[in-house]
Amino acid sequence: MRLTRRARALKDLDRDIRDHIETETQDNIERGMPPEEARWSALRKFGAVTRVTEDTREVWTAVWLQQLMQDVRYGLRMLKRNPGFTLVVIATLALGIGMNTAVFSVVNAVLLRPLPYPNPERLAWVTTYQDANFESVATADFLDWREQARSFEQMVAYQTNIGAIGNADDAIRTGIAQISDGFWTLSGARPAFGRLFQPGENSIVLSYGLFARRFGRDPGVVGKPVMLDGRQVTVAGVLPKDFRFLAAPRFAFTDESINIEAFTPLVFPPGSQARAMGMAQCGDVLAKVRPGVSIEQARAELEALETRIAKQNPNPFFRRMKVRLAPLDQKLVGGVRPALTILMGAVMFVMLIVCANIANLLLARAATRRKEIAIRASVGAGRMRVMRQFLAESMILVLLGGAAGLLLARWAISILLRLLPGSVPRLAETTLDGRALLFVLAVSAAAAVTFGLGPAFFFWRTDLHDALKDGAGTSFGASRAGLRVRGMIVAIELALAIVLLSGAGLMVKSFWRLHTHPPGFHPENILKVSLSGPPFRTIREADLRELLLRVESTPGVQSAGITAIAGMAFRGTPALRPGQVSRFTINAISEAYPRVMGMRLLKGRWITDSERDRVALINESAARYLFGDDDPIGRPISLPKGPTPPDADAVVGIVADLKYSKLDADPEPQVYAPYPHWMRLPFTPTVVIRTPGDPSAVAPSIRKLISDVFEHQVVVETQSLEQALADSIAPRRFNLFLLGTFAGTALLLAMVGIYGVIAYSVTQRTHDIGVCMALGDQRRAVVRMVVGQAMSIALAGIGVGLAAALGLTRLMVSLLYEVQPNDPPTLIVVTLALAATALLASWGPALKAALIDPATALRHE
């Protein structure tokens, strides 16, 4: 084995030295010395053998490394001597680093990591739209693109639906993606069991989640038939655990976030390429751009293609179509980017506060070490050497804090994942990976430099001479300048805290706004029963009437109503700006429905189950959109696929807007019509049930009743309306939870910071205070002085913080709801809260100061 130069040179050093001394001894003997004296003289001439050996070895040791080891050893000794201090610093650091790492891991999983399909950078999501945001691609268009577009390696159409899987008695509802051929290649999917279907097969491929949940992880299910929406399909295979459908699913008539858990082939009926009046839609398109072709080029080509199609087809349907094409990752996570960016910023603020707090602690402690450092400096330690010593100590603290923070982060991530709505895409992929570790390292190093060098720098400016002469008592950390620096650091902490608190406060207020329901609307007393499955393909009015009767006669049910979405209308009206189009939802409702929901009639009359004429209720938004300032009562409205002649539906009443499906969306224009007139099949009804108390109490008996009425595969989902509403704003709740946690931590740390400075200054000034009191100062004056000192720091921090908050909260507009980012009441409450905290933190030290016994204090020192 080859030795290093160092090892080769140092090999046999001891032998050489021994030989050297022996040869010298021999020489001396030859010169006539007695052997004993000869040896002694040789040794004296040589010098201390141990020292020579050490010096020689040292030639080969890098000096900086050696000094570093020395610094680390010394640092460890210092930290061991102050276990309380060390623990506080490590715990604070762990908190900061842990929080940062957890949030970064989420950002990493959701925003930074590439999508888990092959060549993710070349994947795009494509759709067409006309009017408003109604996005869908006509099958004929898709087929033409696939044939003619040169920019794409592959194009796959997909459609997402909600389907019922399982037998009559235990069917479950889940998201199903119908996919055209080529999807398996595009996604790089490999089956975990069985195989992936070929186009045109009557089979289904299950996600691992569904396979586990519904089929008990039994591989025997492969090749067996299962019921899907009342028809039989064969299970072809199961996908691996980590496979995900990477397009955000969109379902007609619902905003629920339901994951795609099964795949079936999308079949284009023969003749799809012909453009007929009733255009077949195939959903949206996933496309893989050819290597070397940019997204812009691909988009331009499709747009040109679409223009040509419009020219060749006089059908007005095509003339209005526009292409929308976005990189798949942007489409998937674009919506959560602002929220995550803000959370990352917020957690960085927490880290800054952590660093400020630790810098403060170190500064206070540096005061007691002033003499030691002065001695080191006076015997020749350079400025760099002293700084390095401080840095080494910070490094040790940061390494320990970082390790603890990592543990904390793992724990925090598992909590976040459990807490988290399925509606944040890719969140489940969150793990502590190499990039996250690198991030921890970077944050830690930055922290060490921030709070390690600060004290060393301030410290260096003290006069060595004074330091050596004085005791530790009047050192820099306690001197007026030192306290001012520490006060400034605390003020900065408070400023950061107030920014976080303002953000959290605004979100709390948004939440409060979201949860303010109009009088009469009591979602906590309403049970929402969603029905779906094959029976509703053939259901008749009489069946529904019977169902309602039986539900209403169930014990514990106050009243029950039915609603079903009968259609959507997209239209512009003279009341809207030209080209502006709104989406109208047509709800087929039973007579009792508005009463159950607690709707308020503003004008006209309610509708009944036995209307002879075609009538409709509209809500305020619809009235505003359709009729502007005119009185809509008695006016006809034209609804799509309505009866002939058109314009036959007459408005008989206006109800107040009510948000009962998605809390954070503006109320949509709604049309309510009697369900007997609007039973368009399939009719998938939602039964709403009003109960006096907790609505989930009646859920089991309702489920039983429904499975008695329909013996065929029915999926029943029951949820209190309150829960459904809460789910509709789950991502907001998540943001609030995180920002709230950060703000709380910031407040706590700021409180500790201000307490530390004030308590320390009281201890340092015990003597002065004693003198003041001996001279006749009242205890009250002493309290006022101490509290005043704390409040002057607090006010400075609050002032700066408010200014910063006014600037920064503007960035979070997208997270707010009906609250201005500079909402004065919120800012006032936050300011008062922080001032109260500062007051609270200084109260203890102030009382301690007031209780100083002048006689004892004067003897102090």
Added chain:
Amino acid sequence: MSTREKDRLDLLQGTLDLLILRTLLPGRAHGHAIAKAIEHNSEDVLQVEQGSLYPALHRLIKRGWISAEEGTSENNRRAKYYRLTIKGRKQLDVEIGKWARLARAIARILRPAAQKVRV
């Protein structure tokens, strides 16, 4: 360690390096022989603390000016021999030049003082 003491050591080290390089110019030698040669050639004016030879030797090895090799001594024992490298030979010229300049400079400074004393 005070600064002054360190400075003295530095001076000694530098000089010792020069002397070792010069001693090795005729050929390889082992540690004791080098010490003896320096003492002998300076007519015993320079009393080298023999131990300080070893850190100096290793410093020179590290710089690549001399190399060490195993050899057999006169009394048939294995010993380490040091030899000047080509780089070391060049360095010796540089060091001698430096030393001459230093000596001249110091001499120039000292000369007037010496004359004054004579007067």
